[in-house]
Amino acid sequence: MDTNITFFRLSLKTCFLLLLGCLLTKAVQDQGSLYMWIDANQARILIGFEEDILIVSEGKMAPFTHDFRKAQQRMPAIPVNIHYVNFTWQATDQADYFYEFQSLRSMDRDIMDNPTVNLPLLGTVPHKPSVVQVGFPCLGDQDGVAAFEVTILVMDAGGNVILRTPHNAIFFKTCQRAKCPGGCRNGGYCNERQVCECQDGFYGPHCEKALCSPRCSNGGLCMSPGVCICPPGYHGNSCEKANCSATCLHGGTCFHPGKCICAAGYEGGRCELSKCRQPCKNGGRCTGVNKCKCSKGFHGDICSKAVCEPSCGAHGICVEPNKCQCRDGWHGRHCNKSQQLTPPCHPEGERERFPQS
Template sequence: MARLPAVGWYLLPLCAAAVVVCSLKHKQQQQQQQHQQQTKKDDLSLWIDEQQVKMYSGLKMPIYAIMEGKVTPYILDKNFEQYLPVIPSEVGYVNFTWMSGNKNYFYMFDTLDSDDKNILEPPTVTVKTDGKIPKRPKVFSILLPCSGNRSGIASFNIRLLIRNRKGRALPDTPLKVKLRKECMVRGTSKSTSLDLVCDKKCENNGWCNADKICQCPEGYMGQYCKTALCYPQCMNNGTCIAPGVCRCPQGFQGPHCEGGICAEKCLNGGKCIQKDTCQCPKGFYGLRCEYSKCIIPCLNGGKCKGVNKCRCIFGFQGDHCEIGQPIKQYYNCKRPCRHGYCTANRTCRCQQGWFGKFCQRKILKPKHDNHRPGYPHSCEDDDDDMDDYDEVPKSHHRWH
């Protein structure tokens, strides 16, 4: 029987359940639309990206575990574990993407364990086991290292806890997943004789197992071990030509084709993102980020943050930060005081109009003309500041 390409692993732990619960063909267009909308949402999401799904299934669609702050229904299916295939031996990791949007969520992998350590070592993650979920989309991986001692199939367990800034658990979490991983040690096949014809078909040092199926070495996959695996994946339509080696299309460079090639250097902190295209920081524009939105430069360490709009460091004010004098600052606060300065007692003292532990929240003027005493004011988070805020909040919540 011909072996199907090794596609099961990427379903870990979501796609296989989605295949069983609903028709992928029907969901393809629907989830593509959801994915486009999701990038504009402001709440928690966790998914396998569409390029990774297409790489192993042919369907270009994302598969979500969490969308808009809610765990997707098929993750909660009581028969979820029965739907999941065995992860093939040639695949040693699976990638996920997550983001918290404009909200703050904190995570903890409190269980990463293998039921048979003679076959499979406990899985690991490429992020800290606890911390803050990034606001913008970022990729992390679950690594599945075989022990190399014995061939076989071993189960492993993953449990992920998620809570908000107040320490409250996300509904339907922690996420609990039990999966199976195949490991193969060369020379332990049950076959009494080598199938030389099969061995010749297996490329890149692959070999035949007892079922006359090519067993691929780490870094390759496919029916005859022809497909190389790159982690992270090659970006911008790059091609993986060997394990961890990307061939980049014209106009791109970098280990994963993540960077562009600009004939002229991007200025003022700009970043080359594709051929002759610069991504400019706030306050600058132009093909090379050569123009400032502030006609008169910001003085005394101020930064241009909009059209003729300077953000001044504490102690200075004015349209161009030209008024004032520097204030002695200390540098022993846990995080930078964005709109204030660090005092000797390790706390932030905020500029007028700002508040919060790190002076990251702005007091807004009432939208109404009614300024009667007691009329409520609103506030907003400074996105730049909150990206820097990664302290896990203290909580008396007890996880079960």
């Protein structure tokens, strides 16, 4: 499921880039000081990725805008929750560039009014970064998708067209019931009290929030009931699992992409380094700087000594857990029994003589 969600998110990002970038295409020669982009804050609202989206750089269009006809077939309608798009533009040198909005037209006026812009329809491209806001004002009390066009030209000081909207470029905007200010999203509807009633799994004034239980962790976004979209580096139903490029060793746990929490006694990027200079023997485990926790039956700094209970005493050495090796003349499990010497034997037929009383 994580793979499908990631693919959906990337596809949504691509479609929005196509939509936003196709407002302009290159016309005549490149003009190296003209820039247009969508800043990271606006991009986060539009596509969920907080990064600048460069549309025009040094007068050159971004590659995703080159084939408008093919791109237009892949463009989605602007969603209900997007009411405007902010572009930032700038002419970086002292040359003057002029713009003209030739058309701002809705083809479905019962659903959406004509698009709006926040600056005069004719003017000069500023030399400092400035925002151009294109608005999509929904109308009426019905759901629907409105077609609209925005036509803009950018010219140099000699009147040559540098950039322009493709001919017959049509875009689309989704509108919902306007009785509830801001509209109702995710299948919610506006009731007679002008309050959004939400479908199961969604809540909020506009049904804009999805309910995920447990909550999406590590910056994950709840996109629909029980479905989290995870940020790069995480996966799992609640984005609770980190993608580690390498496996954490010696019982370490991956807690962040490429980072491990190491078990006691280990360190390093993958917990590959022991804090004990000499490895712990006989199944012992390093628990600190040159500290070993020994398994049952062994003791010592590096768990090299066996344990015998009770001990082998003064006449034996413990060589394995509860196994003694006895010195000459001693035997028994704990080397506590002395070997008795037997009297010498006499040759056959020879009898010991005792003095007569």
